[in-house]
Amino acid sequence: xxxxxxxxxxxxxxxxxxxxxxxxxxxxxxxxxxxxxxxxxxxxxxxxxxxxxxxxxxxxxxxxxxxxx
Numbered sequence: 001x002x003x004x005x006x007x008x009x010x011x012x013x014x015x016x017x018x019x020x021x022x023x024x025x026x027x028x029x030x031x032x033x034x035x036x037x038x039x040x041x042x043x044x045x046x047x048x049x050x051x052x053x054x055x056x057x058x059x060x061x062x063x064x065x066x067x068x069x
């Protein structure tokens with residue numbers, strides 16, 4: 001039962017990162033400015049990599065939900 005809950009959480013987080021990438025990129029920009037005082041301007045490649053990571057998290061969550069014990 002716990003594996004299904006964890007899998008569902010991973011699917012939701014990965015789905016948000018794959019679909020609403022700008023939320024996570026804005027969080028990255030905010031942390032860079034707040035913690036390091038740096039001006040961080042993400043490129044198109046950053047958005048693409050964030051979507052790929054989101055899809056990987058979704059696949060991992062799906063596998064945990066289906067095959068987890």
